[in-house]
Amino acid sequence: MIEIENLRKSFGALQVLKGINLTVANGEVVTIIGGSGSGKSTLLTCINGLEAIDGGSIKIDGVEVHAKATDINKLRQNVGIVFQQWNAFPHLTVLEDVMLAPRKVLGVAKHQAEEIATKHLVHVGLGDKIGVYPSRLSGGQQQRMAIARALAMQPKYMLFDEVTSALDPQLVGEVLDTLKMLATEGMTMICVTHEMAFAREVSNRVAFFHQGVVAEIGSPDQIFGSPQNPETQKFLSGVR
Amino acid sequence: MFETALTLNDLWFLAKGAGMTLAVTAVSVAAGTAMGVIFGVIRAQFGPFWSAPLTFVLDIFRSVPLLIQLVLANAFQAIAKFGWEPFTTSCVVLSLYTAAYCTEIVRGGIDAVPVTTRRAARSLGLTWAQDMRYIVAPLATRVSLPAWIGLTLGVMKDSALVLWLGLTELLKSSQILVTRLQEPLFILLICGAIYFLISFPIARLGGYLERRWSPND
Ligand SMILES: Nc1ncnc2c1ncn2[C@@H]1O[C@H](COP(=O)(O)OP(=O)(O)O)[C@@H](O)[C@H]1O
Ligand SMILES: [Mg+2]
Numbered sequence: 001m002i003e004i005e006n007l008r009k010s011f012g013a014l015q016v017l018k019g020i021n022l023t024v025a026n027g028e029v030v031t032i033i034g035g036s037g038s039g040k041s042t043l044l045t046c047i048n049g050l051e052a053i054d055g056g057s058i059k060i061d062g063v064e065v066h067a068k069a070t071d072i073n074k075l076r077q078n079v080g081i082v083f084q085q086w087n088a089f090p091h092l093t094v095l096e097d098v099m100l101a102p103r104k105v106l107g108v109a110k111h112q113a114e115e116i117a118t119k120h121l122v123h124v125g126l127g128d129k130i131g132v133y134p135s136r137l138s139g140g141q142q143q144r145m146a147i148a149r150a151l152a153m154q155p156k157y158m159l160f161d162e163v164t165s166a167l168d169p170q171l172v173g174e175v176l177d178t179l180k181m182l183a184t185e186g187m188t189m190i191c192v193t194h195e196m197a198f199a200r201e202v203s204n205r206v207a208f209f210h211q212g213v214v215a216e217i218g219s220p221d222q223i224f225g226s227p228q229n230p231e232t233q234k235f236l237s238g239v240r
Numbered sequence: 241m242f243e244t245a246l247t248l249n250d251l252w253f254l255a256k257g258a259g260m261t262l263a264v265t266a267v268s269v270a271a272g273t274a275m276g277v278i279f280g281v282i283r284a285q286f287g288p289f290w291s292a293p294l295t296f297v298l299d300i301f302r303s304v305p306l307l308i309q310l311v312l313a314n315a316f317q318a319i320a321k322f323g324w325e326p327f328t329t330s331c332v333v334l335s336l337y338t339a340a341y342c343t344e345i346v347r348g349g350i351d352a353v354p355v356t357t358r359r360a361a362r363s364l365g366l367t368w369a370q371d372m373r374y375i376v377a378p379l380a381t382r383v384s385l386p387a388w389i390g391l392t393l394g395v396m397k398d399s400a401l402v403l404w405l406g407l408t409e410l411l412k413s414s415q416i417l418v419t420r421l422q423e424p425l426f427i428l429l430i431c432g433a434i435y436f437l438i439s440f441p442i443a444r445l446g447g448y449l450e451r452r453w454s455p456n457d
């Protein structure tokens with residue numbers, strides 16, 4: 001379970017998160033929608049402990065992410081994150097890239113790491129790209145590789161930050177299909193997305209972010225069917 | 241058709257000079273690179289403000305002419321009664337000189353690794369050290385290699401200045417032969433050829449590594 005309580009975060013004078021409350025139960029898929037600059041990416045990087053916070057708390061399975069005593073690298077093993085811009089390691093082949101963290105972080109033996117990595121690469125449809133360097137992959141393939149890389153750590157939670165926003169339109173589908181597959185398999189996920197049809201289809205709940213707070217949260221039917229908050233209405237009429 | 245008084249013995253003498261050049265260069269580049277990597281990581285990690293004192297000291301080594309550094313260091317070690325051999329003094333000065341340049345090369349290489357790439361590595365649970373070792377080091381090395389090869393070749397040529405401390409390296413050996421045999425052009429030609437022979441493999445090695453790595457990028 002991910003429990004976010006009254007989370008506050010500023011960059012200098014700019015207050016980006018102004019008291020976020022959000023609880024994600026195991027097996028749940030929560031999508032976050034909202035305008036650019038509303039703090040969606042910042043929230044995900046805070047959950048993974050990549051950004052420090054200024055107030056409130058984030059607990060993952062009861063462990064406070066930003067507590068001094070928390071072993072953040074250990075905690076991150078349970079929380080995979082995939083970013084908008086794919087971040088392949090250019091000097092490693094697809095297989096080496098996906099194997100790296102299981103080997104070095106989990107200490108898995110080489111042949112076993114190979115097995116795990118191959119399994120996840122096949123899972124996301126990259127079974128035939130194992131030996132190539134990322135420069136030979138399309139954006140969609142690189143993004144699926146990034147998903148496989150995160151999955152190879154066998155995380156309990158996955159965070160997706162607009163993973164299709166930087167892709168050419170014809171590549172969006174393959175990545176969204178991968179996400180849908182994970183959702184069907186019961187992965188607990190927080191997805192920031194601009195793909196409303198996707199959000200509607202996979203989410204248990206949809207959260208609308210506005211100016212650093214969760215302005216409205218509810219079932220996809222409620223948020224997309226009968227949004228209560230005027231800001232939500234404005235945002236949704238804008239993207240349709 | 242070409243008369244020369246140069247004997248096989250003289251050639252051997254030149255070869256020994258080249259050996260000294262190689263020794264000074266090898267020690268200085270090895271030590272200088274090791275220091276440069278450490279300083280470069282410090283500079284990249286702590287930012288310009290906190291590494292300002294380090295940068296300042298290294299700037300001195302980069303801007304004062306090497307010859308002046310050598311002479312001053314030699315005088316200083318004599319006054320301080322270190323009792324250093326000219327070889328030691330030469331290596332210390334050249335190492336610091338190399339380190340000063342290498343620091344900038346390393347810092348540039350580290351800074352060239354995108355923050356987002358490093359973030360992705362850390363997000364997987366890799367520690368700072370693992371990120372440095374498995375992601376930053378290989379990528380930064382690729383970026384830095386051409387400049388580092390250039391630095392090594394430069395240090396090799398600049399190492400000729402240690403003759404002022406009384407070390408008989410390649411250039412000094414040539415000068416001795418020129419004085420004795422009075423055939424300056426021919427001997428300097430040979431001396432230049434030897435410099436080329438030592439430099440060439442290093443330059444080629446750089447080219448080879450660059451080619452080997454480039455198809456992956
Ligand atoms: N590292 C940073 N330093 C300073 N400002 C930042 C940083 N990251 C994000 N911001 C600012 O925080 C605000 C929220 O950013 P972000 O979380 O990326 O929004 P979203 O993902 O919803 O578009 C933006 O105004 C952005 O400019
Ligand atoms: Mg964003």
